[in-house]
Amino acid sequence: MSEQHHEDRELVSPRDRFGERIRTNLSAESIQARIIETELRTLALTFEELSTSAQVPQAAALLLGARRRYVAGEGKAAAYAQLLNADLSSTLSNVFLVDGHALQPLTVLTDVRASDVLIAFSLRRYREETVRLGRLFREAGGQLVVITDSEDAPLAPLATSLIRVRTGSASYADSPTPVAAVCHLLSALTTASAKGARRRLAERDRLVARLGLYSSDPARPDVEEETET
Template sequence: MRRRPRVNDDTLFLTDEDTAVPGERPEQRLERRSASVLKHRLLEQERKQFEESLASAKADGALERAAALIVSARRRFLIGASKSFTYASLLAADLSYGLANVTLIDGTIVRPLDVLSDVRTSDVMIAVSLQRYRKYTIDSVVPFAEAGGSLVLITDAPDAPLTPYADETIVLGRAEDGHPSSSIGIALTLHILATLTTASAKGAGRRAVERERLAETLGVYVSDED
């Protein structure tokens, strides 16, 4: 029986028999073969970064310290720009499930100026700032920290512009070729941070139960009977 060559990180060997599609032209077959090679490279890269994220989360105590800082705050603000805003939104949604006073700065309904005009020492800002770093985030966070608020920074480099202002910094890994951090690894880190935070927050369980009760009363979710 013919044995297929083993796939490695760089090359995927496919025979014409493997890739044959009735009526397909040679150039189409080549294009599909190239897409298959790229897919396997991407999957391998994602797998490697995910494993590195797991190892980093296990060894680094920054997640626990950041969670403690968020829990101890009276008000929690989250900020990010461009793609970082998406991650900040995800974290805000997870935190608000078990914590009160969680506010996402979206630049429209809640603007940086609204927050900066009333900074308290019991406030914490959670900033997601990934390369390429946006001035919007930096210009909003620095005055907050200088006014006495605490800063939890989630970034992808230890020398990121906001690092000197952070009380706790969570550094996400980047690919060896310099490509951005894996979205899967970032989501994992945010999930761990949110879980650690809500698990240690007083009243988080009661708040979650009440949210579910209200959601059921208001018919927020589609039921099996609908």
């Protein structure tokens, strides 16, 4: 572990990182340059490590073979969970976001099967809700994919597939860039091998047009209606 990485891991809270990284005497241009440079380095390092690992392809295989796919994360990690859930739902059936509202952890844990997979986003400071859900899901016999920033994370020992991302940053907040990139990578690998993905995407496009969901994509008649006229 590099000295810089060790120092970064010591800065546990956003307050700690703000005091160490943000200098009020720096110009906006200087801060921007530092952040861009660090984000590029962090993303490159994450991809470099993942390219020598089979963890993302393994996670994609678990998702493809699953009966039900659950995605969970709390706090800031909830945004990553929503992102991955949106992408996976486009091409796979039975993808569910455990958000504590529409779908409660209790509901999920009541009926866990060995063919079920939970993708848990668990990043420092490691929200207890996600840790508990992951542990209980694994104890119930489900498969666990953990996306985290450290091999020492609470859920790491329980992971069927552990995807580690680097989150070093020049800002008070840990970098979201590699986490979002891993969401994109995982959903792309899963979709590439998903049966019926093309048909599902085509059907979604047809329904999007019928519902007029996007202002730049006005509702169009579907194929059957065009044939009849």
